[in-house]
Amino acid sequence: MSNTANAKLQIEKVKESRVSSIDFSDLAFGKTFTDHMFYCDYKNGAWQEPKIVPYQPMTIDPSARVFHYGQAVFEGMKAYKDDNGKVFLFRPDQNFKRINKSAARLAIPEFPENYFFEGLKTLVNMDKAWIQPGVGNSLYLRPFVIAIDSAIAAAPSESYRFMIICAPAKAYYKGTVRVLIAEKFSRSASGGVGFAKAAGNYAAQFYPTKLAQDRGYQQVIWTDADTHTYLEEAGTMNVFFRINDTLITAPISDRILDGVTRKSLIQLAADNDIPCEVRPIKVSEIVEASKDGSLKEIFGAGTAAVISPISAFEFQEQVYELPEVNEHSYSSRLKSKMLNIQHNLAEDKNGWRMEI
């Protein structure tokens, strides 16, 4: 799996940082980017010299394959700052592995491990003034790869650009989240690309999500495409259910993204004696559990929000409300454990933090 390459990272710094002009208290997610970006082009069968340059628009042909065939994959990760100004990544090895797994499924060449980590660390270090300390603040890091061949034949590109851009972030989901359980639309097929962070998976969810939003639901929980019987995941989050005192989450498959937050929460549950089952969950099971009062919590888990408690779900035109979250809720307890590890406020016994 591991691969390395040996060109030297080239660096061009901005003349003047824009950081002092940013109002960090009023920041829409993903619209403001830091001073620099990382990129590395693939051509003639090899990844070329990696570079860090001032953040800037790019020039690309209208025939670039990414525009026509969606040959693109991405990652989402965060850098955190503690009160002493130390900067940490959270399990970046997982994101590196996953972007290459996604890339392989989309016929994109894998990116060298040393370029990924050197690029990421150098970039975050150069732009660390953009990371606000304090739990809830972070720098969202977006590695991605796009097919840039100027050719519209429906076949894999011969040239690619790998990039990392960075956006200062606060909590991603605001307020309570009500969800609609999918009964008609679906997110991915068995044998398809649902397990990959493939660009096209996301646009495919926009319209059904918009329909849900028009009816007062922020997110859709996807079910299996054939029978809409089993609960799978949300648009950008895996999902956990608490019935009585047991957490349950669906197993990973080729339709479900193997979330870093999900796998970390499964471990944290074990570390904290919270029973957690990884097994298929029927919609009917949570409907029944809601009716008999044993369904205590549902929450989404993903890098953006860490944990998003869900306050209600709709299925077959019935709305099921969930109990209010309090400090004893698993969602509250696990979220603060995760945040404390990420922000260097708690012991990291699983070795998940990487200091920059």
Added chain:
Amino acid sequence: MSNTANAKLQIEKVKESRVSSIDFSDLAFGKTFTDHMFYCDYKNGAWQEPKIVPYQPMTIDPSARVFHYGQAVFEGMKAYKDDNGKVFLFRPDQNFKRINKSAARLAIPEFPENYFFEGLKTLVNMDKAWIQPGVGNSLYLRPFVIAIDSAIAAAPSESYRFMIICAPAKAYYKGTVRVLIAEKFSRSASGGVGFAKAAGNYAAQFYPTKLAQDRGYQQVIWTDADTHTYLEEAGTMNVFFRINDTLITAPISDRILDGVTRKSLIQLAADNDIPCEVRPIKVSEIVEASKDGSLKEIFGAGTAAVISPISAFEFQEQVYELPEVNEHSYSSRLKSKMLNIQHNLAEDKNGWRMEI
């Protein structure tokens, strides 16, 4: 369905055409583009002024949503020239309807009908020197829409670019086509975006198609994602089967693209007393028909190649060879009927040609 807008088309011509420098006898598909391109931006809730400008690269932010979430749709159509230099489109109304159907599923605003046709006709007319006369030659037209917001939140873009670029084309598939019938990978899910020309549908096929190619098959024929029991379509073609004297093609569903070639062939079959059934087809049915000698032909149908005869298929590690194509084959007969209509060499009793 129909919608119109009323800004005037702005035109900026090239100083000098590149057409005389092109070797039309040696042209790779989709790598050479004509002198001009059409574009129109959507912002502040409306499509802005449509423009035709010299073909050129574009400037776009690395955070553009198309790169991250694959929010993009496209069309593929052709312009043909007859021996008197008249230029025709083939059923462009179908492509217009389909791009807006694709757009709606991807939460992209629909494009105005008058902008589409005025842009298309004016552009083809300006670049008609790029269309070679003669059956088999054409100008491939690629309308497409991409999400261009500089923002990486996973939600529909607020700004888009609609473009049309044009590439001179010869026959797309060369030689005989051997196909692998999908048993593990799949192209689309029920409730998904398979019926749309969504960018991400195509990249998702690259890897499985590459695996097939490594084993000597040019294309994959996709089956239903759940059971791999029913034949659906190929990567960029619908598929027809001839058993004895009857043509059979799968019905359209939300997993299958409603091909213009497919629907035209169904009509041409009716016009020419060729029995044609539109119904689900099991893989086992064609395997049996191949064994007992009643399977006479399989061919793909799409704008690029019109008709691509298939010479063999593999399923469950068995290879089934098909009889050789001759001039009595349905594929030969229907292909020449289509080409003759497209190139103004035959009567157009269904009113499919649109002269420019």
